[in-house]
Amino acid sequence: MTVRRHDPDRRSRIIDVCLDLIAEVGVAGVSHRKVAAAADVPLGSMTYHFTGMDELLREAFGRFSRGVSDGFEQRMSEATDLTTARAAVVEIITRDVFGTHRDLVLTHELYTLAAREPAYRELTNAWMARSRAALERHFDPVTARMLDALIEGLTIHRALDTEAPRPETVTEAVRRITAAG
Amino acid sequence: MTVRRHDPDRRSRIIDVCLDLIAEVGVAGVSHRKVAAAADVPLGSMTYHFTGMDELLREAFGRFSRGVSDGFEQRMSEATDLTTARAAVVEIITRDVFGTHRDLVLTHELYTLAAREPAYRELTNAWMARSRAALERHFDPVTARMLDALIEGLTIHRALDTEAPRPETVTEAVRRITAAG
DNA sequence: GGGCGATGTGTACGAGCGTACGCAGAGTGG
DNA sequence: CCACTCTGCGTACGCTCGTACACATCGCCC
Incomplete structure (x- = not known):
């Protein structure tokens, strides 16, 4: 046949x-x-x-989040000092993370699942843990945590708001957060 | 009958x-x-x-986002100076926005729709515009924008990360962002 | 009181779904 | 060259879905 x-x-x-x-x-x-x-x-x-739709979805989103994390780590590992680290973060926000519409949509789909089902929250946890670890190569843990949240927020607003934050705003926000306490 | x-x-x-x-x-x-x-x-x-599922969903999320915005404005309008304004933002992050699991899930569901369909992006746009306007009662536009993004990011991480950012971290992040450039 | 729009409801239809399951066919040991 | 196993596939069943539509019931006006 x-x-x-x-x-x-x-x-x-x-x-x-x-x-x-x-x-x-x-x-x-x-x-x-x-x-x-x-x-x-x-x-x-x-x-x-x-075995079912659930297994497929979990594997798919696992692959996706690992891919994004890889890019994140890659980008941060290229930085050598404070200045380049800051620049790397700005790059991540303005270009990497949701550079494609595909990534944006997939991220939100994953978050939505994670908000309701703990099984998917393991994926987001791992993702965020890796992000923070990558940031801690250059910043203290508390700052890394703030930066991670800032990246998240700015990226989302960049995607879901008509008037996206201007590049200078992103740079300035990163500067303020990473300014020594 | x-x-x-x-x-x-x-x-x-x-x-x-x-x-x-x-x-x-x-x-x-x-x-x-x-x-x-x-x-x-x-x-x-x-x-x-x-007329169909779409109309129902759009009305539902319209009502939801308006409700959250109302709370946001309310909270910000109670602040009188920089100190209370900062405190209000911290309150919003740590208690208001996704105080309930319900709100968290609904927000993400809306974002997911908005990421794919422009019709829903009008809702998120309006929502974010109102948030920014409320923040601009106390902060300059650029700072307001950063704050809005920070609120977004911290709230999401608070919900989707196992180890939520500690209260002091939130306070400190707000302080850094609102520190005069 | 009687007729008649307007308002609201029950039902039935066709499409699309996940999943179970019997079976085809390739590879392999004798 | 046969028999057997194991990988992989086509199909069919039972279910839920959105939507259309005929019909019941109400309030009103003549």
Whole structure:
């Protein structure tokens, strides 16, 4: 009948496609059938590779948050002193994190899940812990914590507000937070 | 047959119940039928009072965001000088905004919708504009903007992180941001 | 009192969903 | 070349969904 396709990356590809689909239509709009169609795999593959929608979602968001964290750490590891560290934070806010609409949407979808279900909160916890750790390479723990929150807030407002904060505002905010107490 | 119940607040009650339901099971889990059952109205009332799910959701989140904004303005209007204004902001972060789990979840659900659909972004825009205006009663526009973002970030982290930022951290962050440039 | 809009409701239909499950077919040991 | 196993797939079932629509009931005006 149909050619039995032997691609060992199928499971992984399903996860990627699932993320794309979530970004497009939201967690609410995702179904086994749609993912299967988008990934060009038979419906049966869904139940074969994943015990259910929940497992798929958790793996997808795990992959996503790890990816964002990687970028964050990368960016911070390139800084060598206070000045470059500050600049790195500004870069993260204004370019990295939600550089793409996809990332923005996915982040909020994850937060929404995390707000309701503890299982997903483990993902956000790990994510935030890694962010803070990366920031603590250059700032004291308390400042790192504030910075992390500031990054979060500015990025969200940049995305959800019509008039985004101007670059100078971001730079100034980072300066104030990182100014020695 | 069934007693025709004449309550003129039915439409309004449906909206309230819808918000509760969203908080409980998420936008994804809400359906006409569930709302109808929870509000104790016949299924037909749904289509009678609302053209569709979208209208219901938009009205519900409109009511919600207006309510939160009201609280925000209230709190800020009580401040009289820099010290009390700072304290008010701290209060907002640590107690008001997402004092209840319900508010937290609803906010994220709204953000998620806003991230994808412009129609809902109008709600978040208005919300943020009002927040900023309230802050500008006590702070210059640029500082107000930063503060708004900081409030956002700290509140989210307070909700989605296992180890919430300590109260002193919040106070200190507000102090740094509002310190004269 | 009787007719008639307006208001509100019950029901039925078709679409889309997750999941279970029987079965095809490739690989392998004899 | 056969038999058996294990990977992977197609299909069908039962359910929930949004929506349309025919109909009941109320208040009002003549």
